[in-house]
Amino acid sequence: MTMIEAIRDAMDVMMARDEKVVVFGEDVGYFGGVFRCTAGLQQKYGRTRCFDTPISESGIVGTAIGMATYGLRPCVEIQFADYMYPAYDQIVSEAARLRYRSNGEFTCPLVIRMPTGGGIFGGQTHSQSPEALFTHVAGLKTVVPSNPYDAKGLLIAAIEDPDPVIFLEPKRLYNGPFDGHHDRPIIPWSKHELGDVPSGHFTLPLGKASVVRTGSAVTVLAYGTMVYVAQAAAAESGIDAEIIDLRTLIPLDLETIVASVRKTGRCVVVHEATLTSGYGAELAALVQESCFFHLEAPITRVTGWDTPYPHAQEWDYFPGPARVGRALVEAVEA
Amino acid sequence: MTMIEAIRDAMDVMMARDEKVVVFGEDVGYFGGVFRCTAGLQQKYGRTRCFDTPISESGIVGTAIGMATYGLRPCVEIQFADYMYPAYDQIVSEAARLRYRSNGEFTCPLVIRMPTGGGIFGGQTHSQSPEALFTHVAGLKTVVPSNPYDAKGLLIAAIEDPDPVIFLEPKRLYNGPFDGHHDRPIIPWSKHELGDVPSGHFTLPLGKASVVRTGSAVTVLAYGTMVYVAQAAAAESGIDAEIIDLRTLIPLDLETIVASVRKTGRCVVVHEATLTSGYGAELAALVQESCFFHLEAPITRVTGWDTPYPHAQEWDYFPGPARVGRALVEAVEA
Amino acid sequence: MSEPEPLSLHVPEPAVRPGGSPDFSNVKIPRAGAVPRPEVDVDPEAIRELAFSIIRVLNRNGEAVGPWAGLLSDEELIEGMRHMMTLRAFDARMLIAQRQGKTSFYMQHLGEEAISCAFRRALSPGDMNFPTYRQAGLLIAGGYSMVDMMCQVYSNSRDPLKGRQLPVMYASKEHGFFTISGNLATQYVQAVGWAMASAISKDTKIAAAWIGDGSTAESDFHAALVFASTYKAPVVLNIVNNQWAISTFQGIARGGSGTFAARGLGFGIPSLRVDGNDYLAVYAVAKWAVERARRNLGPTLIEYVTYRVGAHSTSDDPSAYRPKAESDAWPLGDPVIRLKNHLIVKGVWSEERHKQAEAEILDTVIAAQKEAESYGTLHAGGKPSARDMFDGVYAEMPPHLRRQRQQAGV
Amino acid sequence: MSEPEPLSLHVPEPAVRPGGSPDFSNVKIPRAGAVPRPEVDVDPEAIRELAFSIIRVLNRNGEAVGPWAGLLSDEELIEGMRHMMTLRAFDARMLIAQRQGKTSFYMQHLGEEAISCAFRRALSPGDMNFPTYRQAGLLIAGGYSMVDMMCQVYSNSRDPLKGRQLPVMYASKEHGFFTISGNLATQYVQAVGWAMASAISKDTKIAAAWIGDGSTAESDFHAALVFASTYKAPVVLNIVNNQWAISTFQGIARGGSGTFAARGLGFGIPSLRVDGNDYLAVYAVAKWAVERARRNLGPTLIEYVTYRVGAHSTSDDPSAYRPKAESDAWPLGDPVIRLKNHLIVKGVWSEERHKQAEAEILDTVIAAQKEAESYGTLHAGGKPSARDMFDGVYAEMPPHLRRQRQQAGV
Numbered sequence A, B: 001m002t003m004i005e006a007i008r009d010a011m012d013v014m015m016a017r018d019e020k021v022v023v024f025g026e027d028v029g030y031f032g033g034v035f036r037c038t039a040g041l042q043q044k045y046g047r048t049r050c051f052d053t054p055i056s057e058s059g060i061v062g063t064a065i066g067m068a069t070y071g072l073r074p075c076v077e078i079q080f081a082d083y084m085y086p087a088y089d090q091i092v093s094e095a096a097r098l099r100y101r102s103n104g105e106f107t108c109p110l111v112i113r114m115p116t117g118g119g120i121f122g123g124q125t126h127s128q129s130p131e132a133l134f135t136h137v138a139g140l141k142t143v144v145p146s147n148p149y150d151a152k153g154l155l156i157a158a159i160e161d162p163d164p165v166i167f168l169e170p171k172r173l174y175n176g177p178f179d180g181h182h183d184r185p186i187i188p189w190s191k192h193e194l195g196d197v198p199s200g201h202f203t204l205p206l207g208k209a210s211v212v213r214t215g216s217a218v219t220v221l222a223y224g225t226m227v228y229v230a231q232a233a234a235a236e237s238g239i240d241a242e243i244i245d246l247r248t249l250i251p252l253d254l255e256t257i258v259a260s261v262r263k264t265g266r267c268v269v270v271h272e273a274t275l276t277s278g279y280g281a282e283l284a285a286l287v288q289e290s291c292f293f294h295l296e297a298p299i300t301r302v303t304g305w306d307t308p309y310p311h312a313q314e315w316d317y318f319p320g321p322a323r324v325g326r327a328l329v330e331a332v333e334a
Numbered sequence C, D: 001m002s003e004p005e006p007l008s009l010h011v012p013e014p015a016v017r018p019g020g021s022p023d024f025s026n027v028k029i030p031r032a033g034a035v036p037r038p039e040v041d042v043d044p045e046a047i048r049e050l051a052f053s054i055i056r057v058l059n060r061n062g063e064a065v066g067p068w069a070g071l072l073s074d075e076e077l078i079e080g081m082r083h084m085m086t087l088r089a090f091d092a093r094m095l096i097a098q099r100q101g102k103t104s105f106y107m108q109h110l111g112e113e114a115i116s117c118a119f120r121r122a123l124s125p126g127d128m129n130f131p132t133y134r135q136a137g138l139l140i141a142g143g144y145s146m147v148d149m150m151c152q153v154y155s156n157s158r159d160p161l162k163g164r165q166l167p168v169m170y171a172s173k174e175h176g177f178f179t180i181s182g183n184l185a186t187q188y189v190q191a192v193g194w195a196m197a198s199a200i201s202k203d204t205k206i207a208a209a210w211i212g213d214g215s216t217a218e219s220d221f222h223a224a225l226v227f228a229s230t231y232k233a234p235v236v237l238n239i240v241n242n243q244w245a246i247s248t249f250q251g252i253a254r255g256g257s258g259t260f261a262a263r264g265l266g267f268g269i270p271s272l273r274v275d276g277n278d279y280l281a282v283y284a285v286a287k288w289a290v291e292r293a294r295r296n297l298g299p300t301l302i303e304y305v306t307y308r309v310g311a312h313s314t315s316d317d318p319s320a321y322r323p324k325a326e327s328d329a330w331p332l333g334d335p336v337i338r339l340k341n342h343l344i345v346k347g348v349w350s351e352e353r354h355k356q357a358e359a360e361i362l363d364t365v366i367a368a369q370k371e372a373e374s375y376g377t378l379h380a381g382g383k384p385s386a387r388d389m390f391d392g393v394y395a396e397m398p399p400h401l402r403r404q405r406q407q408a409g410v
């Protein structure tokens, strides 16, 4: 199953189980979404459970909040994460705070899905990774799956969650794991064990990281596409890295992180978003606070540069295996 | 001069010098702003240079961007930082990226002023400190003055800057330095040396921090209201802290920070915004990276909690001198 | 073509500023009873003119006239009278309490009582309002506990919202009163979503959205109209035009259109204007719109023409930006006095009964206040705990918040 | 009252989907010449009906008729013809280039060429367009270098935007073409701000805002109308209704109003609908609106009724959501063919001259393409440097970016 199919399957399973689950967004209904994540759902569940919306991200999220407080469980799509900004007020000022400010009179079980990340020559408006803009907001959960299996289990968990969940889908992983070697073909998910996704209902807990490679030399904290880049970097640099796929950024599985860093004594954080005030800053701050006396080298960050996402210079911008590999070597040699 | 007067004076000086400077926002014209920062400017410069706008933050910033690309230098007010979210798309996707994406064909010399921070029983919609949502965005500069002198010098520099500047005004400092002792009267700026502001034109560079207390035991990184809280904390805990008022967050004066931390070997970061993914995370990440081998204790952060800003529990939420003082002691004893 | 003249920017200004004498000659007010009452399934294009007139029922003599009259019994009218008087008394007491430092902030309804009080009566149990801070009449007229309201205003130990929210930002699901947002306009579109959810669920409940004249300029107003129009959501879209948005007169938000109701025309939404100081007219129009929504005929936009007699909030002093006597000159009068006159004309009320009712109501409000104050006020007596501050951010507290609570030592 | 019936959600659907036969019987098309031409200083309320009709000049026989006709000379019309043909040829070549992997992405104008090409002619030097990705005719008709456009599309070493922007997101101050945003609608309100700045500065320049039918749902559309209406900004607010927004038919954005032009009515903005496939009508209406702006009479809203004949972009395949032959059934025809017929009827053009012009134009476009490709294409030949990626984020590079550039080793 591709990641697209896994995401669709999660919504399909939940729409079948719970008629409160509704799915909508731009081009999401008849056509099934520009990435086809919702293909077939309107045909199967009817036009009032899965439908096209006007091009208004604040309208999509705003109405979804209203629906959630009514008692539905909307799972809406923002066509690209780069287009979530018009909805940001609704997300931050409303979805995230309804439960708190009303002392639970009103709650907001809502999932907002959006494709993130670059690597598709999408330029500044089809490549962004705005996760840090969500992790700073109390009341939101933020999830970033890295494979079809996780995507399905986490998306079902997100839909069942009683609070708003931001579900970020690294679009470069939709069809197969991408390790940053853009000049090589990707293995499709059908040939990858994590593409083997059980049918029916299952969940993965929000807040549990996964150690995707055990190692002793350095801990790498990554999520989404960077999980594969880190794996490639470890293989190519020969550094025995322990690679943790965070899977959910909030709540964060700090325990797993701390256990690993205390073991390796070194830590490299990798993400595609711009460096400054990226989620890597929070990770570095937490790790140094929690593991200070175990650290043998400064925690470094390998990230997108502090520029808008460029079109032609995509592979200069993208933190690929060479850059990550260098950081691993430096961390170990420091 | 109060901080309000200093801010007004900066706009006044610039409006007099440069007819391209225009000032607008909600209640900014005839009435002169809910905090009176623009009082008298419409009377002095006329209704087309200083005017009231419809209640539409995206309209305010969107039109200001259009004006800036025409060649004016708009300095607009968002009534409270808590209300900037509807304008966030315009700020992030447009103002911040115009120069870059057009390769300088179009530029955006724009100042967006907004009162930030709590301590006035303003609850969740009149108390926020969203600076980290700006520091993550490439193309923006972010300024937080802590006294009338700085406010005037930095605001003039911001208006003269060729790029968009976010100008955050800690509202709790408008009338005098506030050290977190809410049960004690504040000294008005008129009795404070930094309330002594030269008339006419002068600037402070964007990107230079100021060491407001020299010390040897621990470096405190703070900005806005927290500068005074940190001073009170140092005085009350008896810790010989070196306190740095960052003044501008982007560009950051990393040099001054690093020199101090290398000297003290310890660092506490203080801000009012929520902890997770706050600007303190970036500071901690940078400091551990730049000063790793000089650090004798983990860098800690004293911040607002990861909840919306509560109304009744304001003083439980606000990082006051007791909490900061404890952190100083812990940093030194660690 | 000849050289064009230089352009100049048009910046609207109110007719009068402090120092001038109030002038509402630009407010065109049709006779009571003059505006027709169409069928609820009328073609919206056929009633465009209703967006430019004012539906009125009570005339100068205190009589109820025209096609929108005759919907309420004497008992109902008297009850409505009591609701408005209660809201006014409640406001008066809370304003004093704020001045006494018992709370940080308050917002009153003076002059606008008819709108939320009468509207509430047109709703059925289960319907949901998405109010702004100036519709507490929905709670008062709906029988919500005044003590609970005051406890919220005081952020005390019995505050239903645990001290987390600013005063007057009430929330009660049972009373069809959505948690008020301090952010303007955000909830307008949520109301549309709530109504869509009711339709998706084949329910019979409808929603009511509320916004002020100034706030119609916000973007979410547009999103609400777009979605309501496209999906024919069962929602009543209310605009309370009280002439002012803090210090900004309504001409700044309204721009070149004659009215706020006109905004609905571009969406094919039936759009009505009503005398907001006329309890009977408000009720009649609300009932019409509610029926449209209930019968799945889609949204209705209503502009209530009224006047904000008091300051914007306790942080505001309107004498800085408008003539002091402006409210006296307001041509639509005072909603309480107008209903009182009507009841007297009808012979079911008198000056004496009015005074008596006033005294009774004041007693009730004061009793509620005493009780509320026994649970504390903002800076004295019982109050929510610091633990309450950490609760309810999520259904279940995540580890990082547990750590923070521990650090806070609570 | 009896128990209400359950509600149900209304979700608009286009008349036909793939498999069905195209049906535009719902598109009401008035005769050419039928719509009156008001004075530019007309009271907006007096011309409300123009928002529900379609201004047309070219009739079925290729004649220019009615009060909006007669504004362009034969030479001007022939030039217009060449502009449209050039844009079409340019698009065709770039589509092929994209398929050949010479760039990542392309967006064409097929069927919509008249709009941007004719509008451009109504502007004066110094005026500023805030275009979307489907108005390259403004550049072609304005004489901007095709080589430069192609270099941008190829992100090559001569790309004026240094490879930073997606293909087709051109920018040229000199040519009155604002840097296109990939984010929809954001620039609509910027255009209003630019126009306000011109008025504040007592300049004579005006702005033109551009948006698609689907994007009118975005919030910034509202902000633009609010500000334009309030400050009477000298701006022309263009809506290109090409019936589709990617896979979503215009009924989803339009909702219950009959037209997109109707959106302007709630703001007191004169709102016109025009046949977007009629070069003469587009020019006439554009000129009318530009004159209003120039004479400080304020904004005008124009809806261009047209049809997106091609795919949304090279990433899209419309056969998945609309009948294949739908574009053939489009009742307003093709703008190039219609102007061609008109010129032939006038006796100033012929099939032969048309073919010849086509060949000439193709040669010119191919020559430009050759030159552009000599500077590289996306994955081959010359290209912008990694240093270019770090430049221009700020006027002056701040220390943290200098550090990063150093780390990147460039």
Ligand SMILES: Cc1ncc(C[n+]2csc(CCOP(=O)(O)OP(=O)(O)O)c2C)c(N)n1
Residues within 6 Å of the ligand: B026, B055, B079, B083, B086, C134, C182, C183, C184, C211, C212, C213, C214, C215, C216, C240, C242, C244, C245, C246, C308, C312
């Ligand atoms: C998004 C946002 N912007 C600004 C404000 C500040 N503000 C609070 S009330 C108000 C005026 C609202 O006026 P109106 O909508 O007419 O309502 P009224 O107060 O007259 O009932 C303003 C500007 C806010 N609360 N939210």
Ligand SMILES: Cc1ncc(C[n+]2csc(CCOP(=O)(O)OP(=O)(O)O)c2C)c(N)n1
Residues within 6 Å of the ligand: A026, A055, A079, A083, A086, D134, D182, D183, D184, D211, D212, D213, D214, D215, D216, D240, D242, D244, D245, D246, D308, D312
């Ligand atoms: C804010 C935002 N949301 C969504 C998109 C994705 N998107 C790009 S074009 C498009 C359709 C626009 O349709 P319309 O406005 O009718 O213009 P057209 O393409 O037909 O010219 C969408 C949804 C975007 N670019 N920006």
Ligand SMILES: [Mg+2]
Residues within 6 Å of the ligand: C212, C213, C214, C240, C241, C242, C243, C244, C245, C246, C308
């Ligand atoms: Mg108002």
Ligand SMILES: [Mg+2]
Residues within 6 Å of the ligand: D212, D213, D214, D240, D241, D242, D243, D244, D245, D246, D308
């Ligand atoms: Mg379109």
